[in-house]
Amino acid sequence: MNAIQIFDTTLRDGEQAPGYAMNIDEKVRMALQLESLGVDVMEAGFAVASPGDFASVKAIADAVKSSAVCSLSRALEKDIDASAAAIKGAARPRIHTFLATSDLHLKYKLRISRADCIKRIKHAVAYARNLCGDVEFSAEDASRTDIDFLCKALDAAVAAGATVVNIPDTVGYSTPDEFAAIVSAVMNRVRGIENVTVSTHCHDDLGLAVANSLAGVRAGARQVECTICGIGERAGNAAMEEIVMGLRTRRDAYGGLSTRIKTEEIARTAHLLSTITGVRIAPGKAIVGANAFAHESGIHQHGVLSKAETYEIMTPESVGMRQTELVLGKHSGQHALETRLRDLGYDLDETNMAEVFAAFKALADRKKKITDRDLAALAESRVAAKPSDAKEWKLESFVVNSGNHMSATAQIALVRGKRRVQDAAIGTGPIYAAFRTVEKIIRHRFKLEDYRIEAVTERRDALGEVLVKISDSRGTYRGRGVSTDVIEGSILALLVAVNRMLEAGK
Numbered sequence: 001m002n003a004i005q006i007f008d009t010t011l012r013d014g015e016q017a018p019g020y021a022m023n024i025d026e027k028v029r030m031a032l033q034l035e036s037l038g039v040d041v042m043e044a045g046f047a048v049a050s051p052g053d054f055a056s057v058k059a060i061a062d063a064v065k066s067s068a069v070c071s072l073s074r075a076l077e078k079d080i081d082a083s084a085a086a087i088k089g090a091a092r093p094r095i096h097t098f099l100a101t102s103d104l105h106l107k108y109k110l111r112i113s114r115a116d117c118i119k120r121i122k123h124a125v126a127y128a129r130n131l132c133g134d135v136e137f138s139a140e141d142a143s144r145t146d147i148d149f150l151c152k153a154l155d156a157a158v159a160a161g162a163t164v165v166n167i168p169d170t171v172g173y174s175t176p177d178e179f180a181a182i183v184s185a186v187m188n189r190v191r192g193i194e195n196v197t198v199s200t201h202c203h204d205d206l207g208l209a210v211a212n213s214l215a216g217v218r219a220g221a222r223q224v225e226c227t228i229c230g231i232g233e234r235a236g237n238a239a240m241e242e243i244v245m246g247l248r249t250r251r252d253a254y255g256g257l258s259t260r261i262k263t264e265e266i267a268r269t270a271h272l273l274s275t276i277t278g279v280r281i282a283p284g285k286a287i288v289g290a291n292a293f294a295h296e297s298g299i300h301q302h303g304v305l306s307k308a309e310t311y312e313i314m315t316p317e318s319v320g321m322r323q324t325e326l327v328l329g330k331h332s333g334q335h336a337l338e339t340r341l342r343d344l345g346y347d348l349d350e351t352n353m354a355e356v357f358a359a360f361k362a363l364a365d366r367k368k369k370i371t372d373r374d375l376a377a378l379a380e381s382r383v384a385a386k387p388s389d390a391k392e393w394k395l396e397s398f399v400v401n402s403g404n405h406m407s408a409t410a411q412i413a414l415v416r417g418k419r420r421v422q423d424a425a426i427g428t429g430p431i432y433a434a435f436r437t438v439e440k441i442i443r444h445r446f447k448l449e450d451y452r453i454e455a456v457t458e459r460r461d462a463l464g465e466v467l468v469k470i471s472d473s474r475g476t477y478r479g480r481g482v483s484t485d486v487i488e489g490s491i492l493a494l495l496v497a498v499n500r501m502l503e504a505g506k
């Protein structure tokens with residue numbers, strides 16, 4: 001078989017990484033983009049972990065049509081039941097169950113013998129197969145498992161009905177040669193392996209996750225587990241975009257293997273993840289970093305202009321990285337804006353479109369050149385705001401005073417439906433004063449968990465993008481605001497988060 005199945009675990013292993021937690025709506029948005037990207041399987045979460053996890057796995061299973069949707073479960077009946085219930089509505093459901101097989105894990109974590117481990121694998125896989133036709137078994141810490149025992153464990157999984165067996169390098173310990181040898185041993189020694197898919201799942205603790213995954217593929221694996229931008233536990237998982245483009249760019253080295261990924265959707269998917277989580281993509285990140293296709297030195301620029309292949313092994317367009325800047329300005333109409341936003345992946349409803357257009361016009365008065373990134377930031381602040389009804393707090397006006405010999409003061413007027421509320425507060429700085437004022441107006445206390453301000457574009461009239469994270473006893477809420485005025489951007493970001501917080505509390 002020449003096709004490599006891409007199993008995306010951004011929403012499960014990726015989401016476990018600090019800073020990447022997403023709420024249910026964000027997960028569904030991400031899942032739909034992963035579907036557009038063309039992933040074969042997506043791991044939507046760990047259904048038994050919490051009611052919130054269960055709800056998001058279910059929402060994804062109900063929404064996604066073309067990719068298989070899977071839920072992780074320990075080798076326990078209650079976990080498998082939760083997974084089966086959560087993915088019931090999926091067009092292509094899969095249950096993923098796992099148990100550690102290394103002596104280290106058996107002795108110190110599970111406190112069970114090898115014989116018990118085999119019994120539990122058989123039971124869990126057979127139990128899952130009764131509930132779902134597609135069952136994946138993962139031998140956690142496979143790369144540090146005695147190879148004879150690993151083959152026995154996978155024998156048991158295959159005999160019990162597993163359709164996929166996964167070989168995780170759970171702690172990112174393996175080297176490419178070693179990992180390939182493990183996959184080869186499994187391919188040669190596990191009974192019935194020709195009837196199931198062998199999968200890799202590599203972590204990046206030594207920076208080898210992608211190299212190990214590709215070595216696994218060369219040795220016969222036909223499914224690769226990975227995440228967008230390699231996000232995941234500790235140092236992360238194998239980066240999907242690197243695996244996909246590695247296979248595509250070096251078909252010669254990988255025996256003509258290919259994936260079904262629509263590579264032109266890669267950049268959009270990575271940017272969506274960054275937008276949703278507020279975690280920036282490192283400029284030097286392979287494939288999707290801002291510098292991945294930038295040529296600084298004169299020699300390189302000259303070479304690329306004469307023939308792109310001199311310094312480019314793939315084109316920016318092939319991964320959906322646009323090089324051109326937008327030429328929209330204050331005379332552009334809503335239709336032009338709508339078309340541009342659609343190209344950028346934003347299909348906004350009428351209300352959101354009208355709001356983005358108003359914000360675009362206001363911005364165009366203050367900023368000559370509006371780039372794609374500016375537009376994406378404007379659109380994002382609307383999509384994230386989810387204006388459900390007139391219950392949303394909106395900014396009407398603000399005045400903030402600050403100086404080095406005075407306390408900062410803020411006076412803000414907010415509207416909510418027909419109600420207008422105005423108040424004022426002082427603070428040690430202008431942002432603090434503004435946030436205190438909002439808290440007084442909405443009459444709900446929250447804790448500021450994170451506040452970040454970034455210039456979306458590089459010029460003096462740069463659009464400032466503010467990311468705010470607040471929490472109350474019920475949860476954590478993110479907001480994003482954009483403006484050429486950082487205080488306005490901060491209040492807008494805070495209101496997005498506040499509206500989400502109040503919506504969640506209803």
Ligand code: KIV
Nearest residue numbers: 098138140141168170
């Ligand atoms: O890293 C790991 O071993 C895992 C398994 C649960 C597949 O994430």
Ligand code: ZN
Nearest residue numbers: 013168170201
């Ligand atoms: Zn993992």
